Amino acid sequence: DAGVIQSPRHEVTEMGQEVTLRCKPISGHNSLFWYRQTMMRGLELLIYFNNNVPIDDSGMPEDRFSAKMPNASFSTLKIQPSEPRDSAVYFCASSWVADTQYFGPGTRLTVL
């Protein structure tokens, strides 16, 4: 099994630009989670989906962030417009119901 796949692995963009991060969960998993890791706040949950439906988006920092899961095998996290303080590593994870979460390798985002 390929595990959770994230793209791109690295993204460098300028302030004000739109950024789209992508995630392919493990086949058969029905829960998907987006996390952000920063030095200040550690690993924080942004949003999670169950059966493609957003369940809890209370961790999304502000309206500039949005996430979608159009089908069971794909999700996106979009930041528009991006700001330097959005610079972080963004992880996607998937699981079967409330079982162990498996993480992707992450996307390192740098906003200049």
Place this chain on the structure above:
Amino acid sequence: DQQVKQNSPSLSVQEGRISILNCDYTNSMFDYFLWYKKYPAEGPTFLISISSIKDKNEDGRFTVFLNKSAKHLSLHIVPSQPGDSAVYFCAASAGYNQGGKLIFGQGTELSVKP
């Protein structure tokens, strides 16, 4: 409001000795606890877990202890090996009612010296 806390940002241990990583939580609704290990440039990987109905779970060199009255858990690694050098995250969940939502601690960077 930090519901899961790892108060030691780093820990250095000699190879062959015991590593003890600590974690405290505040939410009494948490009923499932996990430890994840993270190497640089990789995502966290699941290491070991414990349900709130137990006070100890062991898997090879790794043992997790849970003290519910103190709202404290710890991860013991015996014997420590240089390959164990990584960042360790403690996580807690309120279980199926929360859809498996995990709350992570800040992480502890373990360095095992040869």
